[in-house]
Amino acid sequence: MNLLEVNHVYKTYDHGTAVLQDVNFTMEKKQCLGLVGESGCGKSTLARCLLNMEPIDKGSILFEGTPLHNKNERSLRPYRKNIQAVLQNPSAALNPKLKIIDSLMDPYLQFGDQAKMKHFHYTNKNDFAAQLLEAVELPASLANRYPHELSGGQKQRATIARAISIEPAIIILDEPTSSLDVLSQAAVLRLLDGLREQLGTSYLFISHDLSAVYAMSQKIMVMKGGIIVDRFEKEDLFAAERHPYTQELISMFE
Ligand SMILES: Nc1ncnc2c1ncn2[C@@H]1O[C@H](COP(=O)(O)OP(=O)(O)OP(=O)(O)O)[C@@H](O)[C@H]1O
16 A cells, blocks of 8 residues: 555645646655655645645545545544654744744654654653754754754754654655755755655655755656656656656756
């Protein structure tokens, strides 16, 4: 059974323009699936639909065979632990009024299931936060700071620590490095890649940057105007049969 199955998903916002059109894909365990496309093509809308932050108009989204789409929060609750997200802006993702330790604890306190966790072990709050911060290569002392006392790169690492804290099967990474400088971007991508191997998590890695998607993913989908126009194994990026739009993206990347 597929970890995640997205079947014929359509989404239109109130202004009537179709944003997602017949989106189909599957995700496998322990894989990174890349989604690349220009700004405004519908990537974040897809991410929000997968996270049930937006309803879909048509189609289905199944996690290990169970429908997740258009569910109310209560019936979705048992599935929340399976899919976490790291989004573009870490400042918006961390509550400015909470110390890092309390932001880190939030998913575990809501959805954590220690019996199903293999890597992080909860005995007390401080020790748990220290394990998470170590996994993202941050000093344990940052736990007692507030978000404004961290750099952008440190904040994004803290949001990654929070996402992995309940060992979800899938993490949706929506432009996770776009707010960082080039050096921090490379370091965060390396960290994410290592964590996927270590934790056995699957990623949907969303970016407008083909080179980042290529570096991170085993399979790649290309989106244009809400339609997945091309999909291929990473090794086939330069194959002659690539869609003209993929070739356009490659010419920018070379
Ligand atoms: N909440 C919303 N209400 C109405 N329209 C929206 C909403 N969110 C996005 N859109 C529109 O849907 C289209 C797709 O936007 P989306 O953010 O999904 O694209 P994207 O590929 O993620 O872009 P970017 O890379 O710039 O974030 C755009 O035309 C956008 O204006």
